[in-house]
Amino acid sequence: MTADRDELHAWVDGRLDGERLRRFEQRLDADPALRAEAQAWRSQTEALKGLARDVLDEPLPERLTAAAQGIAPGRRTANAPGREAAASADAVRRARDPRLWLAAATLAALAWTAGWISHARFAPPGASLARTAPPEFVRDAVAAHVVYAPEVRHPVEVAATQHEHLVQWLSKRLGAPLTVPSLDARGWSLVGGRLLPGADGARAQFMYQDASGARLTLYVADAGGLSGDTAFRFDSDGRIAAFYWIDGRFGYTLSAQTDRATLLALAEEVYRQLTRASPAPA
Incomplete structure (x- = not known):
């Protein structure tokens, strides 16, 4: 059963190829229930990917580029355009690094969890409907x-x-x-x-x-x-x-x-x- 689930999720993520892909797609053709489940997972995955796509395609705000370069507001100088352009490009590359996005997502998840924990710990007695994170x-x-x-x-x-x-x-x-x-x-x-x-x-x-x-x-x-x-x-x-x-x-x-x-x-x-x-x- 675990191997079946691994195959399913590998197909959803586009990680199956060659003979494994051919065999799994034969199973999908022969099993309507499995096909419906696989398509539901893939639709959900694609929809979730698209939720933030517009944000990721936006240009990096200048103030964030400056912060990544360590330049304080008002300190940009006109006599070093080449150096600023190179530093700005490097900052953009760092900001596009998927490892940074992963770290940001991890921090957001931790912040969400911490918010629930602090709410449960410090909420007044009357706030009983949301003491713990939902199932x-x-x-x-x-x-x-x-x-x-x-x-x-x-x-x-x-x-x-x-x-x-x-x-x-x-x-x-x-x-x-x-x-x-x-x-x-x-x-x-x-x-x-x-x-x-x-x-x-x-x-x-x-x-x-x-x-x-x-x-x-x-x-x-x-x-x-x-x-x-x-x-x-x-x-x-x-x-x-x-x-x-x-x-x-x-x-x-x-x-x-x-x-x-x-x-x-x-x-x-x-x-x-x-x-x-x-x-x-x-």
Whole structure:
């Protein structure tokens, strides 16, 4: 199984060639489920690569070039244009060095983690909804929202017009009956859904849209060892807001680019409908 996953991710990253590539693509042709998972991973990878491409292509700001050269503001002289040009070019080369970008990304990740830890350590007693970093499935849910919510031509794999097929298909892949909440009364109509890969198996994303074209996604994932923690929790990166909770086997994440109060009302409605649809305990 590990070898299979290694092959899959090598294909997604473009690291397969020759005979290995030919054999793996034969497997994709023969296995629709594997093909769907591989294409989902590749689409997500390409979309994430594109998020910052415009920023990377921007020219380096002059003040950063000066800082890299160790030149204080106002100290640039007119009698050494050749030396400044050479130093500036060297600074740009250093700034484009992928090792520096990797270091910056690592520092950003550390800063994000430190922010969560400090929030958990120093937040007032009333701030109980966000004491700890969200589970992995929440991070994956928000990433999937960022990737697929802007899609115009292919936001979902199965449209809402095939509602019965959509529910049966995703229920089968996740190994349990799923319910798709209706949010029409709240102004959000179902667009459809898609199958997504996860570290612990298949996951589902249902997408909704309001009259303005804004998108809302409900992400369903196996909660694993987190099962039993049913409290609502809130997470936001300043742009995408998410409420998440765990009910029985599954973890649910509702994500949208909206305010907390609006999203909470929608999350409560989703939770009510999912609870009503759940079979009564024996």
